[in-house]
Amino acid sequence: MITVHYFARLRELTGKSEEVIEQDSLTVRELLNWAEVTYPGFGKDTIQVAVNEEYALKGDVIKSGDVCAFIPPVSGG
Numbered sequence: 082m083i084t085v086h087y088f089a090r091l092r093e094l095t096g097k098s099e100e101v102i103e104q105d106s107l108t109v110r111e112l113l114n115w116a117e118v119t120y121p122g123f124g125k126d127t128i129q130v131a132v133n134e135e136y137a138l139k140g141d142v143i144k145s146g147d148v149c150a151f152i153p154p155v156s157g158g
Contacts, residue, residue, distance in 0.1 A: 083143055085112070086150040091128070095120050110139040112149065127154050 083102045087095050102115070109132070113125040129152040130137050143149060 082145055083107070083112075084148045085116075086148070088151065089153050091120075091123070091151050091153055094122065104143075105145045107143055108139065109137045109141050109143060112143060113139070116151065124153070128152065 083104050084099060085102060086099045087097060092098050102112075107115070109130045112130065113123075113128060116128075117123045117125040131150040131152060132141060132143055132147050134148075134150075137143075137149075
């Protein structure tokens with residue numbers, strides 16, 4: 082099982098702050114694809130992913146027990 086956390090607009094889009102995905106392992110790319118299919122308009126091409134509190138690359142493998150965070154782009158002024 083992989084725990085994922087949603088922040089900012091992603092929390093509003095999904096209607097939750099976190100959930101558990103029933104997967105033993107998948108890549109960051111696969112996780113982003115899953116999120117886009119599950120939550121249309123997710124914006125997988127602009128989202129950063131942290132795995133166990135470290136930014137991850139799209140080819141990195143996420144294993145059961147890992148905690149992921151979807152981090153949307155930040156705007157400022």
